[in-house]
Amino acid sequence: MPIYAPTLPPAPDLSQGHPPALVLLRFDLARLWRQKIGRFFGFVFTAILLVQTGWIYAKFLMQTNQTLRPLEEYSKGLFAQGADFQASLLNPTMYLLWFLVALVGGGLVARDSLYRVRPLMYAHPVAPKDYLLAKLGFASALPFTILLPFALLPWALSLALAGVHGPVWVTAPLRLLPAMAISSMLMGSLAVGASSLASTPRAGIGWVLGLVLGAGTLTSMLHGLTGLRLFDGLNPVMLAEAWPQLLVGVQHPLVAWGPALLGTAFHIGLWTFVASRRTRPSEAVI
Amino acid sequence: MITFENLEVRYQAAPSPALRGLTLSLERGIVGLLGPNGAGKSTLLKALLGLLKPSGGSGTVLGVALGAPEAAKLRGRIGYMPEYDALIEDTSAYEQVAFWGELSGLAPEAARDRAHEVLYFVGLDESRYRAVSGYSTGMRQRVKLAQALVHSPELIFLDEPTNGLDPDGRRRMLDLVLRVHAELGTGVILASHLLADVERVADQLVILDQGEIKAAGSMAGLRRALARRVELRFLDPLDAAQEPALTELGTVLEARNGLYDLELLEADPSAAFRWAQAHGATLIQVTPRHDRLDEVLLRALHPALPPASPLSQNPAKPDSEPSNSSDGNGH
Numbered sequence: 001m002p003i004y005a006p007t008l009p010p011a012p013d014l015s016q017g018h019p020p021a022l023v024l025l026r027f028d029l030a031r032l033w034r035q036k037i038g039r040f041f042g043f044v045f046t047a048i049l050l051v052q053t054g055w056i057y058a059k060f061l062m063q064t065n066q067t068l069r070p071l072e073e074y075s076k077g078l079f080a081q082g083a084d085f086q087a088s089l090l091n092p093t094m095y096l097l098w099f100l101v102a103l104v105g106g107g108l109v110a111r112d113s114l115y116r117v118r119p120l121m122y123a124h125p126v127a128p129k130d131y132l133l134a135k136l137g138f139a140s141a142l143p144f145t146i147l148l149p150f151a152l153l154p155w156a157l158s159l160a161l162a163g164v165h166g167p168v169w170v171t172a173p174l175r176l177l178p179a180m181a182i183s184s185m186l187m188g189s190l191a192v193g194a195s196s197l198a199s200t201p202r203a204g205i206g207w208v209l210g211l212v213l214g215a216g217t218l219t220s221m222l223h224g225l226t227g228l229r230l231f232d233g234l235n236p237v238m239l240a241e242a243w244p245q246l247l248v249g250v251q252h253p254l255v256a257w258g259p260a261l262l263g264t265a266f267h268i269g270l271w272t273f274v275a276s277r278r279t280r281p282s283e284a285v286i
Numbered sequence: 287m288i289t290f291e292n293l294e295v296r297y298q299a300a301p302s303p304a305l306r307g308l309t310l311s312l313e314r315g316i317v318g319l320l321g322p323n324g325a326g327k328s329t330l331l332k333a334l335l336g337l338l339k340p341s342g343g344s345g346t347v348l349g350v351a352l353g354a355p356e357a358a359k360l361r362g363r364i365g366y367m368p369e370y371d372a373l374i375e376d377t378s379a380y381e382q383v384a385f386w387g388e389l390s391g392l393a394p395e396a397a398r399d400r401a402h403e404v405l406y407f408v409g410l411d412e413s414r415y416r417a418v419s420g421y422s423t424g425m426r427q428r429v430k431l432a433q434a435l436v437h438s439p440e441l442i443f444l445d446e447p448t449n450g451l452d453p454d455g456r457r458r459m460l461d462l463v464l465r466v467h468a469e470l471g472t473g474v475i476l477a478s479h480l481l482a483d484v485e486r487v488a489d490q491l492v493i494l495d496q497g498e499i500k501a502a503g504s505m506a507g508l509r510r511a512l513a514r515r516v517e518l519r520f521l522d523p524l525d526a527a528q529e530p531a532l533t534e535l536g537t538v539l540e541a542r543n544g545l546y547d548l549e550l551l552e553a554d555p556s557a558a559f560r561w562a563q564a565h566g567a568t569l570i571q572v573t574p575r576h577d578r579l580d581e582v583l584l585r586a587l588h589p590a591l592p593p594a595s596p597l598s599q600n601p602a603k604p605d606s607e608p609s610n611s612s613d614g615n616g617h
Contacts, residue, residue: 007469008407011438012400014362014391023388034376116372120433123335123366124389125358281337 020126024134032104041100048092049149056154059167086172087244089154090147090180094240097143097187102208105139105191107201109279114200122281132276140188144180151176172248179247183240186264190236193271196278212236233259236267287441287473288312288334290345290352295333303341304329305497312492316467318484318505319477321494327477328369330494331443335361348440362391365434365442369449371426373418379405379429380414383436390437397436404432408462424455431462441473442466448483456483463487514550518558519571528565535561547575
């Protein structure tokens with residue numbers, strides 16, 4: 001038998017709250033925290049980061065230690081150097097990030113559709129643009145946050161060990177951070193758009209992976225059939241990988257500046273549009 | 287509290303409007319929105335929440351015009367308990383209610399405090415930390431009510447709040463609805479297809495069908511009308527001279543084998559005895575018919591049936607009798 005309170009005290013001030021988009025974003029973060037999917041990815045990303053920082057230290061040793069000098073010459077033939085090396089700070093994680101974004105982002109909108117909470121959100125002072133902003137913000141901030149140590153930790157280590165002459169450029173973050181932001185927005189918008197097409201989180205994961213891999217396969221086929229590299233600019237995996245290279249000044253073997261700009265704008269625009277259409281209040285069945 | 291005039295709401299793909307020509311004025315209180323499934327109750331609530339833009343007519347909710355840019359802010363003053371579950375299954379009631387409180391504009395700490403208070407108010411304090419996926423139907427309904435109350439709205443919309451509840455659960459939910467109005471002063475719009483629920487808690491009644499208002503008025507007025515309903519039993523059937531004279535007493539609704547259903551002109555059954563004495567008839571039984579609220583609903587929905595009560599044609603006012611619109615739009 002439930003025990004009821006004698007009565008309800010007066011309500012607190014309603015003007016002290018955070019913006020709705022921030023509230024939604026924090027709630028999604030709490031949900032993600034509960035899902036505990038970070039264990040596997042956390043382990044793998046940490047391992048990659050450790051290898052990268054270890055490699056920075058090894059490069060520093062090879063530069064400064066006369067006995068290891070021959071090794072540096074030898075490694076130049078094996079590993080990326082110069083601008084290529086700067087871009088390679090991010091690229092090993094990109095492929096894995098797509099899977100993480102699919103796992104997390106695939107359920108972002110689909111979970112709300114499954115539990116039918118979106119109409120209830122709109123029955124509060126939440127505008128559709130707040131909802132979309134929160135979902136896109138979360139899905140884009142996630143890969144960006146994960147990539148952040150990959151850009152900053154090797155840079156800081158290099159700066160600490162060898163000053164401005166270290167293996168990582170002093171200006172590398174200025175180039176890598178915008179690249180990360182663009183790639184993260186691409187991943188986030190695609191994940192949210194795909195998730196809005198799904199009715200369950202699992203289906204959302206399938207939609208994201210299907211769109212990413214499907215678009216990749218399709219563009220590769222079109223490239224193969226026509227011989228036009230232009231089509232690779234529509235491959236989301238290739239685009240996310242191309243931006244760090246383009247911004248550090250390396251020509252990507254398949255995606256040039258023009259197709260990269262067009263392809264990224266196309267994907268971000270298309271999937272944001274899809275998500276906004278699929279999360280309108282009129283879609284909210286009360 | 288709520289007024290609208292010639293309100294029309296049309297879904298994009300639908301050939302006909304979901305709500306048409308609704309004209310009504312509702313005072314603060316508990317309003318029962320009654321009608322069969324598909325009558326337009328939820329559409330009306332959506333329109334009142336500002337989720338659907340009216341395609342015609344005008345209206346105000348708590349003084350804010352429907353479709354106005356301030357409608358989003360208005361939703362902070364309204365609580366909404368949806369008909370369907372709308373619960374985030376993998377979270378506790380406490381987390382959810384705090385989340386909805388924050389979405390309504392409460393600061394995070396205030397929302398958490400408020401979530402405790404409101405869950406205690408609806409009788410869920412013991413189980414507030416459990417994931418709602420393990421809740422019974424009654425508990426789930428109370429979580430939904432709690433989220434609608436967390437920000438102390440001036441007005442709450444309850445869409446089928448007793449759905450799926452057993453009789454005891456229904457009674458408790460309706461008691462809570464009464465408390466919400468009596469103790470918190472919150473206006474309540476209760477949409478239901480269950481007459482008994484509306485009859486128990488509402489002080490105003492709106493009957494909707496096929497997107498039109500079929501009848502509207504105060505429950506007090508309706509009860510007064512019902513208080514004039516009596517069944518008269520005479521020893522012998524009335525003769526040709528006596529039967530027409532019954533109109534002096536009131537409106538004859540039905541006559542069968544010496545039994546006459548009447549709507550008296552005054553709520554005074556003794557008038558029937560005086561009439562019988564005056565006309566030389568032997569009246570042997572007068573039965574009050576106070577329990578026939580269902581007839582009001584049936585006749586509002588099926589006007590082809592003989593009239594059961596004198597439903598006036600005025601929009602609802604606190605003490606007015608229910609109005610029945612022959613053209614279905616309140617005029």
